[in-house]
Amino acid sequence: MAEKKLGQQTVKFNNPPSIISTASIAGIKEGEGPLRDYYDMVLKDDLFGEESWEKAESKLSRETVLLSLSKANLTPDKIDYLFAGDLLNQIISSSFSARELKIPFFGLYGACSTMTESLSMASMVIDGGYADYAVATTSSHFCSAERQYRFPLEYGTQRPPTAQWTVTGSGAAVLAKNGNGPYVKFVTTGRVMDFGVKDANNMGAAMVPAAADTILRHFKDTGLSPKDYDLIATGDLGELGGELIKDVVAKEGYDMGSKYTDCGIEVYDTEKQIDVNAGGSGCGCSAITFCGYIYDQLVKKNLGRVLLVSTGALLSPTSSLQGESIPGIAHAVTIEMG
Amino acid sequence: MCLIGQILMDKTKLTPARILVSFVTAGVILGALGIYEPIYKYGKAGASVPLPGFGYALAKGAIKDVEKYGLIGAFTGGLKATAAGVSAAIFFGYIMALVSKPRTKK
Amino acid sequence: MEKKAEKNISNDFSKMVNEKNPESTLLKDCILAFVIGGLICDVGQFFMNLFLSYGVSNDDIGYYVAAIMVFLGAFLTGIGVYDDIAKYAGAGTVVPITGFANSIVAPAMEFKNEGYVFGIGGKMFVIAGPVLVYGVSSSVIVGLIYYFLMR
Structure with a gap:
């Protein structure tokens, strides 16, 4: 077996890369949410001074990376690799952001799982000895996602209660070979799972099988269990998916109980904020929650060990129209201070 | 009318576009069978403003033109009867697109 | 997940999803749809009476009402209000012809950047296109049937 592999799907880092800084920029609605004090910046205008939502998202991605670098006292030319992805067709937000940043760039597509996908890749590249510094980032924008996946903004529709609200925001993490932590300890790479959910308004449920598969695989590969963690956070399963996954994982003998949360539930106040319905979704959901709140808590040592499991729904408008069900993916990353 | 639409929207997974299509087609069929006429007489704008009314106008127009012009009427009547609504929608749609921008949802 | 566990979960999964699926608030939605849809038709009726009192003939009245309602729908969409009403009204704002206008204006505005x-030109009928396709096609069929049956 490969030297650094652990079990079937997990990688254990011999020299755990350190996340030396993070940055998060959030949209207006997210800035009204419960985690607002943890974001580096909250937009006053969802267009971010640009002409289109796509340009705004690309600027969001670029500014977040630059902010994370300046917080680590680094410049783009010091960075060996940029791992980035987003939801838009041909991941234009990320590649157009990379066009300005001039950092060697790997474009990723993992839908909303991109935060942990990019963290996984960045960590492996550093531990493998191919880089001193790497940046992992992703972004999403409610308006650009809405027009690509659903309806024009001004079109009058009702959102069913299971629908989730795409987070406007971007998070970036700078990983380094040497640093004072928190460290990326394990990476469990997910498999694409599909149990036949077809309702694009119920993506949380569609991603549960993938998230459950990855979490269970992670526990089996590492021998860890929920009690070894202070927090187990999935990306954007929402309220419905959050309930489901607790049940599914508990059935296999792992009770996550109060250790479990979902970034999509944390990012909004689903009681008070109208129309977010079942919670947040999108690449930005786990990105701003991790780069804002969770990272802060790790640095302050309020959290010791965290399992971040970003979840992605790998559908496209075309596949939905052709009657395909929604495949899901989830990648888990263990981050700890110790 | 809207009540039926809402039940369809909540209870089935039909998208609004599909509901619109079925409503208009239903209007055409009801119009052709002569069932919509009494509803229209009774409901006035209540029956002409919703989309089945649009379908009714299409069917009525087609029938009227067939009576007047023969076979070609089947092709001219429907659109002729609804020309005002469709042209207005295109024209005002274009104007609105010129003068305003979509806003982010709150 | 092991093969067996995977199969177990996949068997139970759709049942679990349905159990957790919250009901749409059907009754409240229906009342709102009924009231707001009704109000829109009332506005239509108001204009119908208005035009009738100005001596517009009964045959032409439909055109006037359709045009003015379409304008209202387009205008409310343009100033960004229609989608806010629709959030509460649901089908109440979709089914009237103002909803048809909304479905044309919204994409036209949205895709201006392209x-x-x-x-604007290409995307205008993204949502309303099917309505015209099926509406007009079925009216042609009705006309043809009428021609061959009645002559």
Whole structure:
């Protein structure tokens, strides 16, 4: 077996890369949410001074990376690799952001799982000895996602209660070979799972099988269990998916109980904020929650060990129209201070 | 009318576009069978403003033109009867697109 | 997940999803749809009476009402209000002809950034197109049937 592999799907880092800084920029609605004090910046205008939502998202991605670098006292030319992805067709937000940043760039597509996908890749590249510094980032924008996946903004529709609200925001993490932590300890790479959910308004449920598969695989590969963690956070399963996954994982003998949360539930106040319905979704959901709140808590040592499991729904408008069900993916990353 | 639409929207997974299509087609069929006429007489704008009314106008127009012009009427009547609504929608749609921008949802 | 566990979960999964699926608030939605849809038709009736009192003939009245309602729908969409009403009204704002206008204006505005020809021009009928296709096609069929049966 490969030297650094652990079990079937997990990688254990011999020299755990350190996340030396993070940055998060959030949209207006997210800035009204419960985690607002943890974001580096909250937009006053969802267009971010640009002409289109796509340009705004690309600027969001670029500014977040630059902010994370300046917080680590680094410049783009010091960075060996940029791992980035987003939801838009041909991941234009990320590649157009990379066009300005001039950092060697790997474009990723993992839908909303991109935060942990990019963290996984960045960590492996550093531990493998191919880089001193790497940046992992992703972004999403409610308006650009809405027009690509659903309806024009001004079109009058009702959102069913299971629908989730795409987070406007971007998070970036700078990983380094040497640093004072928190460290990326394990990476469990997910498999694409599909149990036949077809309702694009119920993506949380569609991603549960993938998230459950990855979490269970992670526990089996590492021998860890929920009690070894202070927090187990999935990306954007929402309220419905959050309930489901607790049940599914508990059935296999792992009770996550109060250790479990979902970034999509944390990012909004689903009681008070109208129309977010079942919670947040999108690449930005786990990105701003991790780069804002969770990272802060790790640095302050309020959290010791965290399992971040970003979840992605790998559908496209075309596949939905052709009657395909929604495949899901989830990648888990263990981050700890110790 | 809207009540039926809402039940369809909540209870089935039909998208609004599909509901619109079925409503208009239903209007055409009801119009052709002569069932919509009494509803229209009774409901006035209540029956002409919703989309089945649009379908009714299409069917009525087609029938009227067939009576007047023969076979070609089947092709001219429907659109002729609804020309005002469709042209207005295109024209005002274009104007609105010129003068305003979509806003982010709150 | 082991093969067996995977199969177990996949068997139970759709049942679990349905159990957790919250009901749409059907009754409240229906009342709102009924009231707001009704109000829109009332506005239509108001204009109908208005035009009738100005001596517009009974045959032409439909055109006037359709045009003015379409304008209202387009205008409310343009100033960004229609989608806010629709959030509560649901089908109440979808089914009236104002909803037809909304479905044309919204994409036209949205895709302005993609240019005046392929953006506004091309995307205008993204949602309303099928309505015209099926509406007009079925009216042609009705006309044809009428021609062959009645002649």
